[in-house]
Amino acid sequence: GAGVSQSxxxxxTEKGKDVELRCDPISGHTALYWYRQSLGQGLEFLIYFQGNxxxxxxxxxxxxFSAERTxxxxxxxxxQRTQQEDSAVYLCASSFRDTSYEQYFGxxxxxxxx
Amino acid sequence: xxxxxxxxxSLSVQEGRISILNCDYTNSMFxxxxxxxxxxxxxxxxxxxxSSIKDKNEDGRFTVFLNKSAKHLSLHIVPSQPGDSAVxxxxxxxxxTYKYIFGTGTRLKVLA
Numbered sequence: 233g234a235g236v237s238q239s240x241x242x243x244x245t246e247k248g249k250d251v252e253l254r255c256d257p258i259s260g261h262t263a264l265y266w267y268r269q270s271l272g273q274g275l276e277f278l279i280y281f282q283g284n285x286x287x288x289x290x291x292x293x294x295x296x297f298s299a300e301r302t303x304x305x306x307x308x309x310x311x312q313r314t315q316q317e318d319s320a321v322y323l324c325a326s327s328f329r330d331t332s333y334e335q336y337f338g339x340x341x342x343x344x345x346x
Numbered sequence: 347x348x349x350x351x352x353x354x355x356s357l358s359v360q361e362g363r364i365s366i367l368n369c370d371y372t373n374s375m376f377x378x379x380x381x382x383x384x385x386x387x388x389x390x391x392x393x394x395x396x397s398s399i400k401d402k403n404e405d406g407r408f409t410v411f412l413n414k415s416a417k418h419l420s421l422h423i424v425p426s427q428p429g430d431s432a433v434x435x436x437x438x439x440x441x442x443t444y445k446y447i448f449g450t451g452t453r454l455k456v457l458a
Contacts, residue, residue, distance in 0.1 A: 236389065263444070265446075274348075274435065274449050274450040275390070275435065275446075280445070288444075288445075291445075323389055323390075333380055333395050333439065334380075334395070335446070336392075337382075337390045338389050339387065339388050340389055
């Protein structure tokens with residue numbers, strides 16, 4: 233079956249522009265996570281969606297970051313007025329339920345802000 | 347403040363020998379620990395996990411050991427194979443939450 237997919241795979245943008253990153257989770261997975269991996273760092277939790285519950289946005293680094301999940305499936309992470317420090321690989325993961333320890337990751341979107 | 351630490355950024359091991367990857371944590375509320383493996387240009391893939399009520403979990407060539415008193419986790423791969431060359435992340439989850447804290451990773455290179 234299809235795994236988690238993310239698009240685009242690479243994105244280069246100019247400082248100050250807005251970007252949208254997309255995640256298609258595995259069908260039937262109710263939990264969806266966004267992470268960020270900056271150079272030389274571990275995976276940094278950004279936001280978590282579970283079913284129809286309000287998302288946990290506690291990991292979003294600033295109000296320039298937002299995310300939504302439509303119909304309990306596809307999710308979009310939006311970064312407004314991008315800054316150079318936003319350059320990182322953005323990873324999406326989904327799992328069957330929020331207590332599942334196994335998350336399935338997408339290949340990530342490499343964002344470069346010039 | 348890094349709650350999950352992988353102090354060795356890289357490790358090289360000869361094919362057939364044992365690879366030992368280490369992870370230290372500071373939060374005693376972590377109740378589940380996981381290891382992920384990541385190849386270049388791919389997302390991490392789940393490898394093995396262990397609950398805080400256990401001290402060992404084995405799956406084929408992979409064994410995870412948990413020493414709660416030392417707040418230390420290790421992954422043993424034996425025998426190591428060239429295909430095991432990847433970056434390995436340990437991760438931990440606080441009891442009652444769904445948040446996972448990841449370490450910075452250890453790059454393993456298995457030499458043929």
